Amino acid sequence: MEGKPIIETRELTKVYDSTVAVDHLNLTVYEGEVFGFLGPNGAGKTTTILMLLGLTQPTSGTANVCGFNPVREAIRVKRLVGYLPEHLGFYDDMTAVENLQYVARLNRISDKLAAERIEEALKIVGLSDEAEKKVAAYSRGMRQRLGIAEVLIKEPRLCILDEPTLGLDPEGANRMIELIQDLSRRKGMTILFSSHHLGQVQKISDRIGIMIEGKMVAVGTIEELAREKLGVDRKEYTLEELYMKYFQEE
Amino acid sequence: MHGVYTVFRKELSDHFSGYRFIILFALIAMLSLIIVYMAGMGLREQLEGMVKPKFVFLMLFTTPGAIFSLVQFVAFFGPLIGLVLGFDSINRERATGTLSKLLSQPIYRDSVINGKFLAGVVTIAIMLTSIVLLISGLGLLILGVVPGVEEVLRLVFYLIISIFYISFWLGVAILFSVLFRGIATSALASVALWIFFSFFVPLGADIIANAFIPVDKETSTIERVIKHAQLQRAISLSSPMTLYSDSTGVIIDPLRKTTRPLILMGAMERISMKRFEGPLPLEQSLLIVFPHITTLLALTFLCFGITYVIFMLQEIRSA
Numbered sequence: 416m417e418g419k420p421i422i423e424t425r426e427l428t429k430v431y432d433s434t435v436a437v438d439h440l441n442l443t444v445y446e447g448e449v450f451g452f453l454g455p456n457g458a459g460k461t462t463t464i465l466m467l468l469g470l471t472q473p474t475s476g477t478a479n480v481c482g483f484n485p486v487r488e489a490i491r492v493k494r495l496v497g498y499l500p501e502h503l504g505f506y507d508d509m510t511a512v513e514n515l516q517y518v519a520r521l522n523r524i525s526d527k528l529a530a531e532r533i534e535e536a537l538k539i540v541g542l543s544d545e546a547e548k549k550v551a552a553y554s555r556g557m558r559q560r561l562g563i564a565e566v567l568i569k570e571p572r573l574c575i576l577d578e579p580t581l582g583l584d585p586e587g588a589n590r591m592i593e594l595i596q597d598l599s600r601r602k603g604m605t606i607l608f609s610s611h612h613l614g615q616v617q618k619i620s621d622r623i624g625i626m627i628e629g630k631m632v633a634v635g636t637i638e639e640l641a642r643e644k645l646g647v648d649r650k651e652y653t654l655e656e657l658y659m660k661y662f663q664e665e
Numbered sequence: 666m667h668g669v670y671t672v673f674r675k676e677l678s679d680h681f682s683g684y685r686f687i688i689l690f691a692l693i694a695m696l697s698l699i700i701v702y703m704a705g706m707g708l709r710e711q712l713e714g715m716v717k718p719k720f721v722f723l724m725l726f727t728t729p730g731a732i733f734s735l736v737q738f739v740a741f742f743g744p745l746i747g748l749v750l751g752f753d754s755i756n757r758e759r760a761t762g763t764l765s766k767l768l769s770q771p772i773y774r775d776s777v778i779n780g781k782f783l784a785g786v787v788t789i790a791i792m793l794t795s796i797v798l799l800i801s802g803l804g805l806l807i808l809g810v811v812p813g814v815e816e817v818l819r820l821v822f823y824l825i826i827s828i829f830y831i832s833f834w835l836g837v838a839i840l841f842s843v844l845f846r847g848i849a850t851s852a853l854a855s856v857a858l859w860i861f862f863s864f865f866v867p868l869g870a871d872i873i874a875n876a877f878i879p880v881d882k883e884t885s886t887i888e889r890v891i892k893h894a895q896l897q898r899a900i901s902l903s904s905p906m907t908l909y910s911d912s913t914g915v916i917i918d919p920l921r922k923t924t925r926p927l928i929l930m931g932a933m934e935r936i937s938m939k940r941f942e943g944p945l946p947l948e949q950s951l952l953i954v955f956p957h958i959t960t961l962l963a964l965t966f967l968c969f970g971i972t973y974v975i976f977m978l979q980e981i982r983s984a
Contacts, residue, residue, distance in 0.1 A: 468769055470981050494771040504762025520671045521770040565766075 418446040420479075421573055421605050422467060427476035429462050436462040438629035439476065444607055446572075449599045451620030452609035453658060459629040460609045461501060464575055468498055481572055494522070497566030501577040503558065507551035511542060511561055514550055518565050529568065536564040540594065556587035563594060574598065576608035580615065588612060592619055617654040625661050632661050668772030672780025673787075680750065680788045689749055693742075694796055700735050701800045704728040705807035719919075719944060722812035723819060725804045726917050735800070736917055739827055740910040741863055746792065747834030748855045750785045755842040755976070756851055768981050778839070778976050782969060785835045790828050797824055815919075818947055822916050829961055830909040834859065836968035843976045862904040870900035898925070908961050912954035919944030924954060 422444040429437040437459040444450045454460050465471040467480050469489030478485050481495040505514045512533055519529035537543045540560040545553070553561065559579060566574055579595065580588040592615045598604050599619075610616050616623060617637060624634040633640050637654060644660050680686050704725055712721070726735045733741070755778070758764040767777055797820060805811065812820070837858060841851040874897035880890050901907045911924040922945055923934060945953075 465981070470765065470768055490771045490773065493769055496769075498769040500762060500765045500769070502762040502765075504758075504764075504766060506763060507761070517671070517675055518766075518770060520674075521668060521767070521772055523667055523771075 418448075420444065421446045422478070422480050422607065424463075424467075424478040425476055427463070427466060427478055428474050429459070429466060429471065430474045435629050437466070437473075440626075440629070440631055442624065442631060442634070444605065446605055447599075447603060448605060448621040449595070449619055450605075450607045451616035451623040452607060452626065453611075453613070453616060453623055454609070454626035455662070458626045460626055461577055463626070464498070464577055464607075464609070467575065468492060468496060494569075495572045497569050497571035497574045499562045499566055499574070499576040499579055501581065503562040505550040505553075505558065505561065508549060510547050510549055511537065511553070511564075512546050514561070515565055515568055519568050522569050524568070532568040532570070533564075536567040539567060539597075540564045541590075555582050556584070556590075559583060559587070559591060560594070563591075563598075567598075571604065573605045573607070576606065578609055578611070580610055580612050588615060595619060613654045613658055623654070625658065627662065632664075668770075668776030669780045669783070671772070672767075672777055673784045676754075676781050676784035677787060680784060685749060686788065686792075689746060690792055690796075693746065693792070694799060696742075697735055697738065697796055697800055698803060700733060700738055701725055701803055702807065704734065705804060709807060717810065720816060721808060721810045722801075722804060722816045723917050723919070725800070725808070726820075726823070727914070736823075736913050737910065740830075740906050740913070743827060743831050744834035744859050744863065744906075746789060747785070747831040747836075748838045748852075748859060750788060751781075751835045751838030751842060752852045752855050753842055753848045754781045754785075754839050756846055756848055757842075759846065760848065765981055774977055775973060778843075778973060782832075782835065782839060785839070786828065786832045789831045789835065793824055793827055793831070815947055819916055819919070819950070822947075822951065823913050826909065826913055826916065826958060826961070829958075829965055830905065833905055833961065833965040833968060836965055836972060840968055840972040840975070843972050843979065863906045866904035867901050867907060870897045873897075873900055905961060905964055908957045908964075912957035912961070915950050915954045919947075919950060921945075921950075922953065924957065 420443045422442065424440050424442045427437060427440040427442075428435070440459075440463060442463070452460055452463075462471065466473045467478055467485055469485035469492055472486060480492045483491045483495075485492045505511075506517070509517070515533045515536070516526070516529060519533065520526075524532065533546075534543070537546050540563050542557060542560055542564065545557065550558065550561065559582075563576075563579070566576075576595065580591050583591060592612075595606060595608065596619045599606050620637070622634065622636050623640070625632050625640075633644070635643075637657070640657055644657055708721070708724055708728055712718070718724075728734055729737070755764065758767065764777075768774060801812070801820070834855075838851070838855045841854045841858075842848075845851040845854060874893050878889060878893040878896055880893045885893075915921045915924055920942075922937070923930060925934075
């Protein structure tokens with residue numbers, strides 16, 4: 416494949432009480448690619464992401480993110496990885512800039528450098544005009560874009576975006592998808608994102624992984640999966656057909 | 666340390682810019698000024714035409730104005746400062762989703778809780794210090810007496826113990842905000858614990874002691890009465906409020922030589938009470954309440970320690 420692995424998990428497992436959330440997961444994501452992470456709700460995508468960031472301890476198995484073990488070297492991993500949580504939150508009584516400044520300080524970015532990066536990040540996500548507004552006045556779409564700006568000011572090597580298009584109207588979702596594509600192309604960031612908008616995933620992902628009930632049932636480029644599963648080379652298949660096929664089999 | 670400092674700075678500015686702090690400060694300042702004003706006026710009347718007693722200034726804090734003296738007032742209602750500052754510190758962040766954001770930044774997880782606790786302690790310290798200064802100013806005006814060095818020192822110790830006492834309640838509030846997901850639940854739980862320790866334990870101590878060692882005035886032997894009093898005291902000492910009011914009572918009032926009730930004093934203690942009626946030097950006052958202060962400190966650290974462990978082990982899910 417292209418490049419060297421940036422995420423590598425070996426038999427990664429997480430058990431909550433008696434339910435297995437992630438079941439012996441072996442996943443490799445390569446530097447520079449856009450990886451679409453698919454699966455129904457409750458399939459274990461968020462749990463996997465939390466384990467990659469060291470926010471949850473795996474029950475067994477290991478992970479390697481940017482060359483570090485998220486269990487023992489969580490701080491180093493968090494320094495290199497930008498994470499957009501599924502339910503992202505901001506301090507509503509602070510302005511967008513103040514929110515970003517706080518994150519910059521937590522990342523030990525000097526105030527001067529942070530000011531430059533914040534300006535740039537807000538420009539990229541198209542929030543420059545609303546920069547001094549309190550976040551309480553932001554719409555869902557604006558908050559989501561502010562979340563991306565927050566990830567950007569860290570200048571991470573790897574972005575993990577958990578449902579970045581969740582709750583957005585079609586136009587907002589398209590903007591978000593274009594934004595993600597732009598980041599990957601212009602900044603060369605590796606992006607792992609999960610989503611339910613299959614059409615959008617198809618549009619921008621280099622490779623996809625489908626996770627069902629804690630297991631990764633398919634990983635590869637869409638063409639590869641289509642050939643393997645639908646047995647066709649026709650061009651008019653959609654990711655949706657493919658996804659439903661996997662889903663029915665499980 | 667960097668993470669702690671960043672969280673600390675943000676939390677502190679949140680405290681000072683929030684309405685919560687302003688309302689709390691206004692309320693406490695207003696009540697304590699009224700109490701001290703009434704106490705001061707009462708003192709002035711009583712001392713009319715008398716030779717000035719040695720520690721007039723401190724009497725401002727110990728003389729009951731209408732119902733409460735200031736020291737009693739802080740013992741009862743001071744905990745509310747800590748509770749109000751801390752009851753939603755973690756679970757609000759969890760509810761708004763900012764906690765997972767914070768924890769995905771390159772800081773140690775304990776920085777969040779340390780920063781928040783420190784910011785609360787500093788807020789409490791600033792609040793109490795300014796109130797004591799305000800009161801002293803008012804006292805100067807009313808009494809026209811300048812406090813001596815020892816009085817100032819005693820006030821400083823009083824302040825320090827008060828800050829620890831209220832920090833204990835801040836720790837309790839933060840503990841509940843870690844334990845309970847609901848903000849209303851943690852608020853209710855902390856108020857319930859406050860009521861339990863401040864009202865139930867001191868009142869209930871007598872009832873429980875009566876249940877175990879019943880005494881009546883005619884038939885009980887002295888040993889029995891003493892046992893009863895010992896049990897009652899042991900129970901009421903489990904309340905941080907008793908620890909606090911006992912220790913500040915002795916610190917602020919140089920004439921108090923023991924925290925024990927008359928019945929529990931030893932023979933030597935009684936003799937020395939009779940022989941030396943003068944005030945105690947500060948070191949001796951401190952020595953008497955040293956166990957109380959240590960226990961109070963230990964409780965604060967214990968509470969913070971429990972919070973710390975629970976928070977470190979907790980699952981951080983965004984929803």
